[in-house]
Amino acid sequence: MDLAAQLAEVDRLRSREFPAQRVTSPAVESGPGYHLADLAVSQDFHEEDLDRVEAVADDFEAACQALIELLAQRWGEPQPLDLYPYLIRMEEGGRVPPPLDMLCGYVSEVYGWTVDGRWIALGVGQGDRELPFQLVLAVGDSAALPTAGPA
Numbered sequence: 001m002d003l004a005a006q007l008a009e010v011d012r013l014r015s016r017e018f019p020a021q022r023v024t025s026p027a028v029e030s031g032p033g034y035h036l037a038d039l040a041v042s043q044d045f046h047e048e049d050l051d052r053v054e055a056v057a058d059d060f061e062a063a064c065q066a067l068i069e070l071l072a073q074r075w076g077e078p079q080p081l082d083l084y085p086y087l088i089r090m091e092e093g094g095r096v097p098p099p100l101d102m103l104c105g106y107v108s109e110v111y112g113w114t115v116d117g118r119w120i121a122l123g124v125g126q127g128d129r130e131l132p133f134q135l136v137l138a139v140g141d142s143a144a145l146p147t148a149g150p151a
Contacts, residue, residue, distance in 0.1 A: 006039045006067055006135075013037055013139045014118055033141040034099040039067070039122075040135040053129070060124045060133040067122055067135075068111050078111035081121065097145055099138045107136055119145040 013028070013035040022031040029036045040063060042056050068078055083104040086096045090104065103110065107125030114120075119142040126133045 003063075003066055003070070006063075006137075007070060009037060009039060010067075010071065010120065010137055013137060014115065014120055016139075018141065029099075029102070031098055033097070033144055035137075035139040036099040036102055037137045038134050039137050042133040044132055045130050056133055057124075057126075060135055064111075064122055064124050064135055071113065071120075071122075075113040075115055075120075078113050078122075081110050081112055083107055083109060083123075097140070099140055100145065103136065103138060106131075106134070110136075110138065112138075114142045117142050 016030075016035060018033050018035070019030050020032060022029070024030075027038050040060065042060065045053050045056075072078060083100065086100045087104040090096050090101060096104065103123065103125070106127040107123040110121035110123035112119055112121035119138075119140045121138045121140075123136050123138075124133060125136055
């Protein structure tokens, strides 16, 4: 996983305008008030043994932590955000702002900062045991999202 390229993507999406309508590309989904990007994606695990899955999970967590440490040098320590309550809220018919509504189905926790009116968060998710791991970057309008601490 190329840390320099991931950091450049954080900077690019942090400064990119939000579109008026939902737009998707292979690696980024954007819409009113958000960008959501895969910084890294593993292979599927249809035929893999548990040891291999755990090793890949550890690699993705380490990559996420390395990026968090770099960003913490810029903006201070991130604030963790448990996404489970948002998943429950959605299941009960409540409103969850984007990109949390998309993240909470496969990412259990993100680490975020609020910088210049933008909420920036990183996390690792996996939609199902056989699906790939994803190192995810979320950028959102901070007015619509949870406070992630000053920066």
